[in-house]
Amino acid sequence: xxxxxxxxxxxxxxxxxLGGLSACKNELSQRKNVLIVLxxxxxxxxxxxxxxxxxxxxxxxxxxxDTKVVYMDLEYSPDAAYDVLQQMNDSxxxxxxxxxxxxxxxxxxxxxxxxxxxxxxxNMTNTPVVLGSIHFPQVFSLQGRPxxxxxxxxxxxxxxxxxxxxxxxxxHVQIELDNYIYDVLIRRELFxxxxxxxxxxxxxxxLGEINDQILADRxxxxxxxxxxxxxxxxxxxKHPTDSIVRRREQVRSFLKLSSKYPSLVVKKDxxxxxxxxxxxxxxxxxxxxxxADGMGSYLAGYFANYKTIAxxxxxxxxxxxxxxxxxxxxxxxxxKYFWMDYDAMQKLGMSYDDYKDKxxxxxxxxxxxxxxxxxIINIVVVVFILLILFGLWLVVxxxxxxxxxxxxxxxxxxxxxxxxxxxxxxxxPIETVEDIEKYLSxxxxxxxxxxxxxRDSLGKPGSYSYLIYCAPKGDEQYQWWEFxxxxxxSGAIGLVINKQDSVLLQERVEQVKRNxxxxxxxxxxxxxxxxxxxxxxxxxxxxxxxxxNADLAEKERKNVLATLKNRSEFAAQEIGDILLFxxxxxxxxxxxxxxxxxGAFLEPFYREIAPKVPANxxxxxxxxxxxxxxxxDYDRLRNVxxxxxxxAVKFTKKGEIMMGWRYYLDSHECEFFVExxxxxxxxxxxxxxxxxxxxADEVSEGIGLGLNICRSLAEAMKGRITVGSxxxxxxxxxxxxxxxxxGQ
Numbered sequence: 106x107x108x109x110x111x112x113x114x115x116x117x118x119x120x121x122x123l124g125g126l127s128a129c130k131n132e133l134s135q136r137k138n139v140l141i142v143l144x145x146x147x148x149x150x151x152x153x154x155x156x157x158x159x160x161x162x163x164x165x166x167x168x169x170x171d172t173k174v175v176y177m178d179l180e181y182s183p184d185a186a187y188d189v190l191q192q193m194n195d196s197x198x199x200x201x202x203x204x205x206x207x208x209x210x211x212x213x214x215x216x217x218x219x220x221x222x223x224x225x226x227x228n229m230t231n232t233p234v235v236l237g238s239i240h241f242p243q244v245f246s247l248q249g250r251p252x253x254x255x256x257x258x259x260x261x262x263x264x265x266x267x268x269x270x271x272x273x274x275x276x277h278v279q280i281e282l283d284n285y286i287y288d289v290l291i292r293r294e295l296f297x298x299x300x301x302x303x304x305x306x307x308x309x310x311x312l313g314e315i316n317d318q319i320l321a322d323r324x325x326x327x328x329x330x331x332x333x334x335x336x337x338x339x340x341x342x343k344h345p346t347d348s349i350v351r352r353r354e355q356v357r358s359f360l361k362l363s364s365k366y367p368s369l370v371v372k373k374d375x376x377x378x379x380x381x382x383x384x385x386x387x388x389x390x391x392x393x394x395x396x397a398d399g400m401g402s403y404l405a406g407y408f409a410n411y412k413t414i415a416x417x418x419x420x421x422x423x424x425x426x427x428x429x430x431x432x433x434x435x436x437x438x439x440x441k442y443f444w445m446d447y448d449a450m451q452k453l454g455m456s457y458d459d460y461k462d463k464x465x466x467x468x469x470x471x472x473x474x475x476x477x478x479x480x481i482i483n484i485v486v487v488v489f490i491l492l493i494l495f496g497l498w499l500v501v502x503x504x505x506x507x508x509x510x511x512x513x514x515x516x517x518x519x520x521x522x523x524x525x526x527x528x529x530x531x532x533x534p535i536e537t538v539e540d541i542e543k544y545l546s547x548x549x550x551x552x553x554x555x556x557x558x559x560r561d562s563l564g565k566p567g568s569y570s571y572l573i574y575c576a577p578k579g580d581e582q583y584q585w586w587e588f589x590x591x592x593x594x595s596g597a598i599g600l601v602i603n604k605q606d607s608v609l610l611q612e613r614v615e616q617v618k619r620n621x622x623x624x625x626x627x628x629x630x631x632x633x634x635x636x637x638x639x640x641x642x643x644x645x646x647x648x649x650x651x652x653x654n655a656d657l658a659e660k661e662r663k664n665v666l667a668t669l670k671n672r673s674e675f676a677a678q679e680i681g682d683i684l685l686f687x688x689x690x691x692x693x694x695x696x697x698x699x700x701x702x703x704g705a706f707l708e709p710f711y712r713e714i715a716p717k718v719p720a721n722x723x724x725x726x727x728x729x730x731x732x733x734x735x736x737x738d739y740d741r742l743r744n745v746x747x748x749x750x751x752x753a754v755k756f757t758k759k760g761e762i763m764m765g766w767r768y769y770l771d772s773h774e775c776e777f778f779v780e781x782x783x784x785x786x787x788x789x790x791x792x793x794x795x796x797x798x799x800x801a802d803e804v805s806e807g808i809g810l811g812l813n814i815c816r817s818l819a820e821a822m823k824g825r826i827t828v829g830s831x832x833x834x835x836x837x838x839x840x841x842x843x844x845x846x847x848g849q
Contacts, residue, residue: 137426139163139170140197140204140227142190144214146178150398151411158415159208159422166423173197173204179213180373186217194226206422207234210414211394212241212287219245219253233431237418238393238409238439241290247435254431256417258439260291260391262298264407265369268443269389270328272405273367276320277329278389280369284334291371292332299330307331315362331362363388370395370403387449397467401448405464409439447473512593533577533601535590538563544601548575549583559588566592572608577601696741696821700734703766703775703844710743711764714750722757727765735775735844741818742777742840745826748811749779749838757783760835768846775844780837786830794828815840 141159143152156174163170175193177186197203204227209215215236217223224230231252238258239245247253269278280295282288299306305327307315315331362368364386373394387404390396393411396403421434445460447469457473460466472479535541541563545556552573562569570589576582585608590599711726718724735742746764753762760782767776786794795816812826819826819840830836 135167136169136171137163137205137422138202139172139422140175140207141172142175142177142207142209142214142218144177144179144209144211145394146180147174147176149176151393152176155210155411155415158412159419162416162419163423163426166420166426168423168426170419171202173202177214177217179217187222190217190223190226197227203228204232206425207232208237208418208422209234210237210411210418212239212244215239215245215255219250233422233425235418235421235425235431238414240392241287241294244286244290247432251430251432254421254425254434256414256421256437256439258409258414260294260371261407261441262295262371262391264441264443265389265391266299266304266328266330268405268407269367269369272389275366276324276327277315277331277366278369279331279333279362279366280371281333282371283374287372295332295371299328303327305329309334315366317365331366387446387452396444397446397448399448399468401446401450401452403446404449404453405443405445407441407443409441410444413439413442532603533586535588535597535599535601538592538597541588541590541597544575544577544586544588545573547577547579548573562592563597564592566594572604694741694821696738698736698738698822700736700845701739702731703733703735703768703777704728704731706739706742707764707766707777710746714747714764717750718754718762721759722754723761725761725763727763729766729775730768730846732847733766733768733775733844734846735777735842737822737824737842738818741822742842745815745818745840746777746779748815749840752811752838753779753781753783753836756836757781768844770846773844774841776839776841778837778839780835782835785832785834786828786836787832791828791830795826 160170160172177189179186209218234253236255239255240258240260242257266278270276282292307329368388370390387401390403390406391408393408417439425431443464445464445466447466548556555571555573559571568591572585572587574583575586577586584605587602587604590597715724763780795812816826824840824842827839
């Protein structure tokens with residue numbers, strides 16, 4: 106018996122395992138690599154739907170599509186199309202991904218793929234290729250190419266022109282063409298479609314002026330088709346701008362007529378987009394490329410849309426996977442429909458109901474397409490929301506009842522606690538609002554802000570806690586007490602707790618922290634001071650030792666003297682900063698605020714400071730408006746600007762340093778600035794620039810007092826300092842001071 110059961114279990118497990126392996130093998134065999142080559146960039150509005158429809162059609166044919174997409178951006182970068190194909194080909198080869206089928210969606214893409222250069226990629230000579238939406242099949246030679254399947258999509262100019270005249274109630278339609286290969290083909294087929302009554306061709310204005318009167322009188326039984334040829338000829342060497350001006354005038358004239366008469370777009374290019382987007386009224390289109398673009402640029406057209414093209418291409422790919430010969434599936438034509446864009450209808454004030462039975466309208470909101478169903482859904486949603494709200498109300502009522510019961514328990518427990526506190530000298534009970542008012546009347550006047558907050562809370566249910574300096578026992582011995590209480594609909598309950606010892610302890614803790622921080626600050630100061638002054642002093646001592654004890658050549662002697670001078674000036678600057686910082690900290694700096702003309706101050710200062718700028722940097726003076734009189738202590742202002750220049754020199758290896766001033770009439774301020782082309786400052790560092798003893802890195806020389814001193818001096822002169830910087834580009838340090846200007 107046991108052996109029979111075990112055998113049965115083994116048979117079942119084996120069957121499950123074999124079934125799973127078979128399913129996995131079947132799924133792997135059904136997965137196909139599909140490469141979709143698209144004409145424009147990945148921002149094209151309709152490409153996402155095109156790709157989804159291709160994958161859905163292949164899935165309905167029994168296969169799973171592993172899709173890769175190439176966006177060739179032919180509209181703006183046609184010359185780079187082969188580079189895009191090369192990059193994708195190289196990328197797929199590195200991945201080991203080989204396409205089982207290639208799908209494209211118009212003539213230009215198909216032409217590039219089937220060109221001599223295009224066939225070098227993706228094994229084009231053997232891989233099945235499905236060319237979709239081919240307007241001009243005569244351009245392609247498929248002889249000897251059994252791997253190519255072509256879906257044709259000839260443009261129906263007749264139906265589209267009739268559509269434009271019907272919807273616009275005008276017997277005049279404009280079409281823009283130029284001299285490129287596809288324009289020549291379009292012109293040939295266009296003339297075949299309209300080379301008979303009621304059409305009258307007006308090519309490049311040969312019929313003269315066109316207006317409503319002429320159309321009503323001379324051409325009342327005809328449809329005038331004006332074909333504008335945009336000039337794209339060779340530039341005249343003697344007059345290089347003539348072609349540009351002529352082309353601009355042609356487009357401007359076309360746009361002017363587009364405000365009165367419908368334009369029919371027959372190809373996608375820059376001029377067609379400009380005409381559609383800049384004319385006052387939505388236009389018409391023979392092609393699907395930019396239809397339903399979300400801006401209502403095109404009202405209607407008769408064509409095969411992207412969904413139809415994608416479905417036909419995906420369905421064909423599935424048949425090829427099933428073993429069909431691609432060439433045997435070639436020669437079919439995409440089905441066309443009359444399309445209308447709801448966004449464009451809205452621009453023209455057209456009613457959806459008037460056209461829904463004649464055209465396939467896209468972009469219409471659901472409530473417009475299905476008003477009755479939308480109303481029913483809204484009613485159902487409203488009823489559902491009401492039911493939810495009623496259920497929530499029931500839940501809230503139940504919770505509220507439970508909370509009230511718990512609150513009553515808490516109040517009863519709190520009253521018992523309050524009674525127990527009556528025997529304690531450090532806690533006082535609160536049982537009513539009147540108790541709170543009584544204790545507040547015994548508070549010290551310095552606690553008035555907290556007293557006002559307590560009184561404001563008395564009518565608002567909730568839990569509160571305030572620290573107040575008072576004498577609740579009425580003995581005028583003021584101490585810190587915490588008012589901790591709850592305001593309820595039935596009154597107040599809580600305690601007044603003595604916090605004197607806690608407050609004193611906290612004050613001592615804060616004082617210890619301040620003392621520790623001050624000690625750490627001083628320790629940092631003296632560490633930085635000793636370390637930073639040691640460097641220049643060591644250099645000075647070494648230089649002096651060389652001058653005294655070494656037999657130096659004249660050049661070496663000059664270098665040692667230069668080092669001695671440079672390091673002495675640096676040490677003097679640092680010591681000066683330390684002394685000035687000490688005077689600022691002790692409040693011993695006196696300020697003599699006067700007015701002086703900005704140029705009269707800054708020009709001499711520029712000449713004085715110029716020798717401190719290395720010869721490899723350009724030092725530029727940028728004067729501002731004359732007769733500007735800032736209010737400042739000009740000795741302190743010199744300290745600030747000197748620090749700005751020294752910082753600019755330190756962090757600028759090449760380029761220039763600029764110094765100048767600007768007057769701002771709206772704020773009556775004068776800006777003295779120093780701008781450089783140095784390394785710049787990141788946003789993270791910018792917030793720390795003015796911190797005491799802060800440096801960008803340990804390698805930089807200096808104690809880290811300079812900018813902190815500058816900010817203190819600026820604020821003392823009722824001014825401010827700003828910093829603007831772009832990392833890698835440079836920085837601008839400015840001090841802004843109150844000022845007036847004469848002759849405003």
